[in-house]
Amino acid sequence: xxxxxxxxxxxxxxxxxxxxxxxxxxxxxxxxxxxxxxxxxxxxxxxxxxxxxxxxxxxxxxxxxxxxxxxxxxxxxxxxxxxxxxxxxxxxxxxxxxxxxxxxxxxxxxxxxxxxxxxxxxxxxxxxxxxxxxxxxxxxxxxxxxxxxxxxxxxxxxxxxxxxxxxxxxxxxxxxxxxxxxxxxxxxxxxxxxxxxxxxxxxxxxxxxxxxxxxxxxxxxxxxxxxxxxxxxxxxxxxxxxxxxxxxxxxxxxxxxxxxxxxxxxxxxxxxxxxxxx
Numbered sequence: 455x456x457x458x459x460x461x462x463x464x465x466x467x468x469x470x471x472x473x474x475x476x477x478x479x480x481x482x483x484x485x486x487x488x489x490x491x492x493x494x495x496x497x498x499x500x501x502x503x504x505x506x507x508x509x510x511x512x513x514x515x516x517x518x519x520x521x522x523x524x525x526x527x528x529x530x531x532x533x534x535x536x537x538x539x540x541x542x543x544x545x546x547x548x549x550x551x552x553x554x555x556x557x558x559x560x561x562x563x564x565x566x567x568x569x570x571x572x573x574x575x576x577x578x579x580x581x582x583x584x585x586x587x588x589x590x591x592x593x594x595x596x597x598x599x600x601x602x603x604x605x606x607x608x609x610x611x612x613x614x615x616x617x618x619x620x621x622x623x624x625x626x627x628x629x630x631x632x633x634x635x636x637x638x639x640x641x642x643x644x645x646x647x648x649x650x651x652x653x654x655x656x657x658x659x660x661x662x663x664x665x666x667x668x669x670x671x672x673x674x675x676x677x678x679x680x681x682x683x684x685x686x687x688x689x690x691x692x693x694x695x696x697x698x699x700x701x702x703x704x705x706x707x708x709x710x711x712x713x714x715x716x717x718x719x720x721x722x723x724x725x726x727x728x729x730x731x732x
Contacts, residue, residue, distance in 0.1 A: 496710060496723065497709060497710065498706065498707055498708060498709060498710060499514060499527065499536045499538075499593070499704050499705075499706060499707075499708040499709075499710055499725075500530040500536050500706040500707070501710070502514055502527040502710070502723060503527045503528070503529055503530035503536055504526070504527060504528055504529065504645065504646045505528075505529045505530060505531065505645045505646075506530055510526075510646070512527060512723070513525060513526060513527070513541065513722065513723065514527055514538060514710065514723050514724070514725070515713075515722050515723065515724050516538070516586070516587070516590050516724075516725070517586065517587025517589060517590055518585045518586055518587070519585045520587075522722075522724065523540065523541075523542070524540075524541040524542070524722075525538040525539060525540055525541060526538065526539045526540075526541055526646070528644050528646045528701075529644055529645065529646070530706055532597060532703050533597050533598055533703065534706070535595050535597065535703035535704060535705060535706055536703060536704045536705070536706045536708070537597075537644075537701060537702075537703050538701065538702060538703075538704060539624065539699065539700075539701045540699050540700050540701070541656070542656065542657065542658060542659045543656050543657060543658050543664065543666050543697035543698060543699050544582070544697070544698045544699075544700070545658055545659060546698075547664070547695040547696055547697055547698070548573075548574060548577060548695060548696070548698050549573060549574070549692060549693045549694060549695055549696075550566070550567065550572055550573065550574045550667055550679045550690075550692040550693070550694070550696070551566040551567070551568075551572045551573050551574070551677075551692040551693065552573060552692075552693050553566065553677075553692075553693045554566075558691075558693060560676070560677040560691065560692075560693075562608060562676055563676070564676060564677060565604060565607055565608075565676050565677075566676065566677035566679075566691070566692030566693065567607060567671030567672065567675070567676060567677050567678055567679045567692050568602075568604050568607060568671065568676075569601045569602070569623075569669045569671070570601060570617050572692075574623065574667060574698065575619070575622070575669075577698075578619075578621040578622060578623070578698075578700055579619060579620055579621050582621060582698075582700060583620065583621055589725045589726075590704075590725065593704045593705050593708040593725060594620055594702055594703065594704055594705075595620075595703050595704065595705050596618050596619065596620050596703075597618065597619060597620070597622065597702070597703045598616050598617070598618050599616070599617060599618075599619055599622050599625075599640075599641065599669075600614050600615075600616055600625070600639075600640045600641045601614065601615060601616075601617055601625075601640060601669060602614055602615075602637075602638040602640060602670065602671050602673065603615040603638075606638055606673050607671055607673050607676050608673065608674070608675060608676040609673065610635070610636055610673045610674050611638070611673060612638055612639075613638065614638050614639065614640060620702055621700050621701070621702045622669060622700075622701055622702070623667055623668055623669040623698075623699065623700070623701065624644075624668060624669065624699070624701050625640035625641050625668055625669050625670045626640065626668045626670035626680045626687070627639050627640050627641055627642065627643055627670070628640070628641045628642065628643065628644050628647070629644070629647050629654050629668060629682060630643050630644065630647030630648055630654065631654070631680075631682075631687050634672075634680075636672045636673050636674045637670050637671075637672065637673065637680065638670070638671075638673060640669065640670055654682050655682065655684060656682070656697065656699055658697070663684045664684065664696070664697045665681040665682060665683040665684065665688060665690070665696050665697060666681060666682050666696055666697030666698060666699050667679060667681055667696050667697065667698060667699075668680045668681065668682060672689050677691050677692050677693075678690065678691060678692070679691075679692055681696055708725060709725070709726040710723050710724065710725055710726060711723070711724060711725075711726045712724075
């Protein structure tokens with residue numbers, strides 16, 4: 455009986471030791487306070503992605519017109535690449551498509567809300583792309599994006615199609631907005647925007663919040679496009695002037711480094727291109 459009690463006490467003691475070790479490993483007693491991923495210094499653009507870090511405050515600063523602009527690193531798995539979204543809207547508001555006759559009037563067959571080869575689509579992949587620095591262009595990869603098929607516009611259809619682009623607008627669904635009956639599901643909800651995390655509202659560089667375009671048409675008409683408004687989701691005719699918020703993908707292995715930002719007064723992340731301050 456005495457030996458049995460000793461064995462029980464020994465087993466209990468060993469169990470306490472095991473539990474203590476587990477506790478220490480979990481809460482830092484052995485030096486591992488955080489998961490390894492959180493303790494490492496980010497070295498690639500993928501290391502900054504929200505779906506990996508859950509840190510909504512991390513930004514990558516990318517070169518535009520010789521200046522450095524903050525972009526949100528939304529996900530490290532957008533078709534296997536890293537998706538970035540401009541934090542601020544472009545300062546110049548633009549139409550999605552101008553009315554064909556310049557009079558603001560639309561016919562049923564004008565399809566002003568059709569995204570592929572629209573004026574906004576062309577602008578992003580030509581004029582805006584030309585403002586990006588060489589390091590950004592070198593790291594950029596094309597993306598297959600889901601858009602509403604023309605056959606669905608004007609008849610509240612549900613057909614989508616796939617196009618390939620370097621720079622594009624996010625869709626209503628990607629921005630976390632529940633699909634209205636007058637929209638076609640385009641892509642998947644991005645985790646960053648689930649539950650209205652960090653908000654979908656965006657503003658100009660001076661802080662003024664204004665509505666901005668998505669690439670999603672309202673399918674009950676042929677010239678209305680969904681917008682993200684200051685207070686609610688809305689829509690506008692394609693020739694309205696609204697904000698533009700570019701998104702594009704970068705190769706997930708793109709190297710990054712830290713740099714002293716003389717404007718923001720802090721250390722920020724940039725692509726590995728040179729040693730100059732921004």
